[in-house]
Amino acid sequence: MEQRAQLYGVMGEFETAHQLLHAAEQVRDAGYKHMDAYAPFPVEGLSEALGLGRNLVPLVTLLGGLGGGLGGFGFEYWVNIVSYPMNIAGRPLNSWPAFIPVTFELTVLGAALSAVFGMIALNGLPRPHHPVFNVHRFLRASSDKFFICIEATDPKFNLAETARFLHGLNAQHVTEVQDE
Amino acid sequence: MTAQEYQAPESVNRLQNSALAVGAIALVLGCFLGLRDPEAKDAFFRAYLMGYMLILGFALGSLGLLMLQHLTSGQWGIMIRRPLESATRTLPLLLILFIPIFTIGMQHLYGAWMDPEKLKEEPLSLMQQSYLTQSHYRIRAIIYFALWLLLAWIFNRLSRQQDVNREDRALRQRFKMFAGPGIIAYVFSLSFAVIDWVMSISPHWASTIYGFLFVAGQLISSMALMAIIVVFLAHTGPLAGLLQKRHLWQFGGLLFAFNMLWAYFSFSQLLIIWSGNLPEEISFYRTRLYGSWGIVAVIVLIFHFFVPFFLLLSKDLKRNQNLLPKVAMWMIFMRLVDLYWLTQPEFYHNASPHALDFVLPIALIGLWLAFFAWNLKRAPLLPLGDPKLAEAIASHEH
Numbered sequence: 001m002e003q004r005a006q007l008y009g010v011m012g013e014f015e016t017a018h019q020l021l022h023a024a025e026q027v028r029d030a031g032y033k034h035m036d037a038y039a040p041f042p043v044e045g046l047s048e049a050l051g052l053g054r055n056l057v058p059l060v061t062l063l064g065g066l067g068g069g070l071g072g073f074g075f076e077y078w079v080n081i082v083s084y085p086m087n088i089a090g091r092p093l094n095s096w097p098a099f100i101p102v103t104f105e106l107t108v109l110g111a112a113l114s115a116v117f118g119m120i121a122l123n124g125l126p127r128p129h130h131p132v133f134n135v136h137r138f139l140r141a142s143s144d145k146f147f148i149c150i151e152a153t154d155p156k157f158n159l160a161e162t163a164r165f166l167h168g169l170n171a172q173h174v175t176e177v178q179d180e
Numbered sequence: 181m182t183a184q185e186y187q188a189p190e191s192v193n194r195l196q197n198s199a200l201a202v203g204a205i206a207l208v209l210g211c212f213l214g215l216r217d218p219e220a221k222d223a224f225f226r227a228y229l230m231g232y233m234l235i236l237g238f239a240l241g242s243l244g245l246l247m248l249q250h251l252t253s254g255q256w257g258i259m260i261r262r263p264l265e266s267a268t269r270t271l272p273l274l275l276i277l278f279i280p281i282f283t284i285g286m287q288h289l290y291g292a293w294m295d296p297e298k299l300k301e302e303p304l305s306l307m308q309q310s311y312l313t314q315s316h317y318r319i320r321a322i323i324y325f326a327l328w329l330l331l332a333w334i335f336n337r338l339s340r341q342q343d344v345n346r347e348d349r350a351l352r353q354r355f356k357m358f359a360g361p362g363i364i365a366y367v368f369s370l371s372f373a374v375i376d377w378v379m380s381i382s383p384h385w386a387s388t389i390y391g392f393l394f395v396a397g398q399l400i401s402s403m404a405l406m407a408i409i410v411v412f413l414a415h416t417g418p419l420a421g422l423l424q425k426r427h428l429w430q431f432g433g434l435l436f437a438f439n440m441l442w443a444y445f446s447f448s449q450l451l452i453i454w455s456g457n458l459p460e461e462i463s464f465y466r467t468r469l470y471g472s473w474g475i476v477a478v479i480v481l482i483f484h485f486f487v488p489f490f491l492l493l494s495k496d497l498k499r500n501q502n503l504l505p506k507v508a509m510w511m512i513f514m515r516l517v518d519l520y521w522l523t524q525p526e527f528y529h530n531a532s533p534h535a536l537d538f539v540l541p542i543a544l545i546g547l548w549l550a551f552f553a554w555n556l557k558r559a560p561l562l563p564l565g566d567p568k569l570a571e572a573i574a575s576h577e578h
Contacts (some may be wrong), residue, residue, distance in 0.1 A: 062493070089457070097454045100447060 008131035008179035009035075009151040010162045011138070012171030017043045020146035023169040024049040027148060030165065034154035038132065038147040060118030061111050068110020073103040131179040149177060186560035189417025196553035203546020210539040223534045225281065225288040226527050230519050231541035232277060233378065234401065235548040237394070237515065239274055240328065241402030242267035244366050244395070246335055250359035256430040258572035259423065260406040261563045263413070265339055266555035267402065268332035273551045275325050277544065281377070282321060286314060293383045308383055317376055324373045331362050342565035352567065367395055381526045385464050389449045393522075396442035401515045403438055404508035407431045411505045419561055422573050425499040432498025435508065436489070443485045468521060472531040476521045484514040516541055 014020045017039060024037050028051040037046055076099040080086070085093050120126075132138050132149055141147050148171075150162050159176070166174045214224025246264040249257030257264070281289065292298055293312045304312065335358065342351055371391025379390050410431065414423035453461045469477050488511055497503050520537065562569060 058495070097451050100451065
């Protein structure tokens with residue numbers, strides 16, 4: 001069965017992190033919205049340069065932490081007061097100081113797990129394949145080259161024009177990316 | 181970069197003069213209110229000790245932060261290294277301000293182990309009898325101050341040497357060599373000092389984490405002060421334009437961390453004493469968690485911990501140079517409320533602050549700030565010989 005190749009976007013290759021940062025700013029300023037940058041190491045300021053804005057990980061973490069804390073305290077409260085009340089050394093059933101360590105630990109656990117898994121989910125992972133890997137030169141994104149890919153879903157996208165635009169940014173190679 | 185370019189701006193002069201004026205007026209008023217009759221004299225020294233512990237926190241907390249910065253050799257402290265050093269140079273003033281407690285103040289504060297009448301009712305253990313005496317208290321106080329002054333002198337001297345010998349690698353190592361043992365000495369000496377100066381007000385109660393409560397409290401108050409001062413210094417003069425959001429972010433983050441540390445220690449003490457439920461230990465919380473002192477306890481819990489905790493979670497607030505100093509000022513005020521709650525229930529049955537509880541802390545903070553500002557003018561505002569300076573003030577923001 002033959003699958004029709006679909007255009008995913010246009011990719012430009014850059015030599016240094018500085019060129020990538022500079023190009024990303026210009027792509028952003030030209031009004032493109034659907035694009036991504038690829039680099040072998042974290043480049044400081046790149047997400048600002050791409051205009052990515054805020055991500056939701058802090059919010060997910062906060063909610064996870066609150067959920068863990070309230071769940072921990074609530075469970076202890078339910079066990080000690082509702083489900084199985086027991087007189088321990090004459091203390092009140094709702095001995096909240098004793099509940100705090102577990103509440104604290106579960107807050108940390110909830111926050112940490114939701115930060116990790118929230119980040120993975122918001123990144124769209126796990127994802128076994130991505131169209132950019134169809135470009136052979138892209139292998140070097142994990143060693144010594146820097147890439148920007150402007151995606152075909154962008155409202156401003158026009159194959160010829162976008163390619164010319166990337167050339168104008170001094171991209172060394174400009175390649176079409178096919179999604180098979 | 182020359183030393184002249186980084187002199188303190190004119191605003192530091194104005195801060196020094198107005199703080200001195202406020203401090204002097206409040207001190208005169210405090211002496212007038214406090215030295216009338218023996219009862220007012222008691223109130224005077226109780227409020228004095230409380231205010232003194234706060235300003236001691238500014239100086240010693242700064243010493244701790246300074247050593248921490250040398251030890252971790254991060255970029256985070258470069259912007260505040262000179263203000264931290266200036267704060268440690270206020271220790272001679274703190275030595276002078278300790279004299280009232282050291283001399284006549286003792287009998288007003290430590291009646292529980294100095295007054296023979298009270299000792300008859302509740303005698304001390306043999307160990308305490310030899311430890312808590314007037315002369316031993318005084319000898320130990322001299323040792324604490326000698327140690328702190330020595331540490332402050334070492335780091336200030338090395339820092340001024342670095343301004344001249346900028347490429348001296350051996351000098352950079354020497355900071356670290358002193359900072360490691362220095363931090364240990366700071367924590368131990370402060371722990372012993374607060375046992376003598378504050379915990380011994382009620383000698384029958386003891387807690388081993390008590391010193392750490394003050395270590396964390398001092399780190400909060402000096403970090404908060406530094407967040408305020410660095411924004412103040414960046415309004416005009418040579419630092420204008422150098423202060424960046426990421427610097428404030430680091431200071432706000434540390435303030436948040438130290439507040440958590442303080443809450444952790446405070447709660448640890450509560451949990452252990454509450455679980456043990458022993459008569460001689462629980463007295464601390466019996467007096468502090470019920471009645472009007474209980475209201476103060478709830479105020480401390482909510483406004484010292486929860487409110488700053490949730491405010492400082494916000495990345496925007498930590499990076500905002502209008503809001504972060506406001507939260508920092510609030511935290512310093514709450515440090516004073518916490519010190520009020522720690523020290524005064526031993527003296528008063530009810531939490532009804534005396535006029536002196538406001539006047540004397542204002543006096544001491546005023547005098548301290550004036551001397552701190554005077555010290556700020558003695559050295560360039562940035563550590564010009566620090567190898568990380570260029571990296572620390574480079575602008576990454578596009």
